[in-house]
Amino acid sequence: MYPTARRFPSRAEIAARAPSMWRYREWLPFEGTPTLSQDTGFTPLVDAPRLADKLGVAKLWIKNDAVSHPSLSFKDRVVASAINAAVALGLDTVGCASTGNLANAVAAQAARAGLPAWIFIPDNLEQAKVLGTAVYGPNLVRVRGHYDDVNRLCVQLADRFGWGIVNVNLRGYYGEGSKTMGFEIAEQLGWRLPTAVVVPMAGGSLLTKLHKAFGELRDAGLVSDEAPRLYGAQASGCSPITRLVESGGETIVPQVPNTIAKSIAIGNPADGVFAARAMRGTGGWSAAVSDESIIAAIRLLAETTGIFTETAGGATLAGALALAGQGRFGKDDD
Amino acid sequence: MLCITGNGLKTLDAISGSIADSPIVSPKVREVAALVEAAGA
Structure with missing residues (x-):
């Protein structure tokens, strides 16, 4: 790389x-x-x-x-790295599987970049993290189950829709942040x-x-x-x-x-x-x-x-x- | 070195049960004085 x-x-x-x-x-x-x-x-x-x-x-x-x-967690770093990679690779939609902080970071940075975002979280997350994601206007989806269920789903969605899911198919760029x-x-x-x-x-x-x-x-x-x-x-x-x-x-x-x-x-x-x-x-x-x-x-x-x-x-x-x-x-x- | 990775405003539910409600007083000095005395006791 x-x-x-x-x-x-x-x-x-x-x-x-x-x-x-x-x-x-x-x-x-x-x-x-x-x-x-x-x-x-x-x-x-x-x-x-x-x-x-x-x-x-x-x-x-x-x-x-x-x-x-912008979103009060270290996940801002990995998203900053991944979102620049997404744009450089010509991807027009970003997303993530998240336990909360990553959802906030992707939603905030995608909104600022003018990119559509699909964000997937377990359905039992803290209200502050749910609102702290939804306020930026992404497509936010709550999934019945634990994070591991959400992550497995997102692996399939990355293949199905070709989205830049930052912690799945952009993980190499994401992690380096x-x-x-x-x-x-x-x-x-x-x-x-x-x-x-x-x-x-x-x-x-x-x-x-x-x-x-x-x-x-x-x-x-x-x-x-x-x-x-x-x-x-x-x-x-x-x-x-x-x-x-x-x-x-x-x-x-x-x-x-x-x-x-x-x-x-x-x-x-x-x-x-x-x-x-x-x-x-x-x-x-x-x-x-x-x-x-x-x-x-x-x-x-x-x-x-x-x-x-x-x-x-x-x-x-x-x-x-x-x-x-x-x-x-x-x-x-x- | 401790790595603090996220803000507490995101997980208020976790601590809300462990922090006692703060007292409510009328706008009277004597009521605050009673609190100060109790705090110093």
Whole structure:
């Protein structure tokens, strides 16, 4: 997908570019300048000293995609990548299978681009996510069943109608957008890598793409640190990747999701095996946390950092607390 | 590093049952003073 003779920019060249995910465009599957969603990305990196004390680490940073533009989740990144690919490939309709955040992002960016969108969600999603999709005027369809049923349906629809379904037939372009979170983390830390990163896991793609991003920065000579230890967080009511990490196996055992954390309720995660390998390979681990601890963590994050996150973010902090309790972090962690 | 991937306004139902209703008062200083005293107790 990428030309072999790419020239990568220097730190100074990157710093001179607009504050968006496209400042790292040489690492994204796009040639030239994107025409759509040019202002997505470059979200705040927030210092969290009170939480650092609770976790027993030297420094704790929050990469805050809760304020991502335009639709308040990191899915804006992957959609920005996919929607530019869709237009470049001549596709005139986009779509997705979603647990909510992706639906919001596709609806918002398609509306801005003037593209029709068909969006498919499980019929039990939070009202805010349903309204937060419908307001943009897409064709929104609720499907009886879990996300895995919706995803299977969308694979068939992509073949039937030739739509650019961002997480199905545009998945290669879509997934690469997640790397920009990793690039931003490194640049915002002054071109260094953290020692450990905790990531919520639904399909497992974000964690694998962060791992890829950190490796690409090392390959380009922009950072020289060791790869961070990667830790995943899931809800105990849907934790197939955590179970795989704990078992040391190579095959995901699908689960029927049962958790309030619907955005990470994917019972058969497409990138689960790769995420497990990345965690084990970097010396990380995974934690599965209860719905009660997710709620408590949402409140703790808000009360200590002023950041109000959704249930997936609550799982991230609850997972970090659980991992800290297992002795996975130390005073040198930053 | 914690990766926070989405905004809490999207999942209000998850936490609405865990946060107590805030008190309602008349526009009287003494009613607020009672709340302040209770908060400091």
